[in-house]
Amino acid sequence: MMSTYKHYDLGNNSSLLYFEKFLDGKHAAEYLQSLDSNLPWTRPTLTIFGRKCEQPRETCYVADKGLPMYKYSGYQPVVHKWDDYPVLKSIVDAVHLALPSDKFNSVLINRYKSGNDYAAWHADDEKLYGPTPTIASVTLGTEREFLIRRKGNKSPQINSNTHKPAVADKQNINNAFDVLITNSAQQTCKPKRKSCDVLTVGKPSGELYSFMLKHGSLFVMKGYTQRDWEHCVPKRKRASGLRINLTFRYINHER
Numbered sequence: 001m002m003s004t005y006k007h008y009d010l011g012n013n014s015s016l017l018y019f020e021k022f023l024d025g026k027h028a029a030e031y032l033q034s035l036d037s038n039l040p041w042t043r044p045t046l047t048i049f050g051r052k053c054e055q056p057r058e059t060c061y062v063a064d065k066g067l068p069m070y071k072y073s074g075y076q077p078v079v080h081k082w083d084d085y086p087v088l089k090s091i092v093d094a095v096h097l098a099l100p101s102d103k104f105n106s107v108l109i110n111r112y113k114s115g116n117d118y119a120a121w122h123a124d125d126e127k128l129y130g131p132t133p134t135i136a137s138v139t140l141g142t143e144r145e146f147l148i149r150r151k152g153n154k155s156p157q158i159n160s161n162t163h164k165p166a167v168a169d170k171q172n173i174n175n176a177f178d179v180l181i182t183n184s185a186q187q188t189c190k191p192k193r194k195s196c197d198v199l200t201v202g203k204p205s206g207e208l209y210s211f212m213l214k215h216g217s218l219f220v221m222k223g224y225t226q227r228d229w230e231h232c233v234p235k236r237k238r239a240s241g242l243r244i245n246l247t248f249r250y251i252n253h254e255r
Ligand SMILES: O=C(O)CCC(=O)C(=O)O
Pocket: 108, 110, 119, 124, 137, 146, 213, 231, 233, 245, 247
């Protein structure tokens, strides 16, 4: 499978690639089942603005030995080993074939058990990834919406004055926990979706893209996407099923 992809140029050296049919159905189903039952999932406690909150999804982290430790929202995940999870090795091998000029040495895996689980607006802009990380995201299971918007435009206007802002100002947080994505934000984004898988909303002052990430797809964020943009997976009441997402990253370990 794989090979064909769509490319989205976000400007200023930020870009996205989307391989809708990255894995064939048989492998995708097998990987989903295996990861769901074999990974040591945890639902950690995060610290957001000094408050402790349970992360609204489960997580597992796997990385090469000896890398600088990854930490987000006050939480340092336990590092598991590639060798214990051959399925992860198969998936990262497939990602390396699709993206021959990139190399990944860690993966953060998220498990959304239902539409109530979600990921808040954030950017994967930790220093240990360097200024222009390539982040490769493989999705298995239930299709969920993935939103990406330019930083500093927290209230993108949908087609100027005919709609309310997609996201209210009080939602201006930039981390991995989000109690603040409200129904109104979701509804405002939703009716504008077209049959194509990507949507451009608004003009340069308020850009918001929406992708429905398919079972077995590969989505890639490149260049300055983490510096200049942020992304989230909002709650979706009607998306009831399990979704597992793997984000492959490269941690610099030269001093
Ligand atoms: O679940 C997803 O599609 C995205 C997860 C994510 O953004 C992350 O792990 O940093």
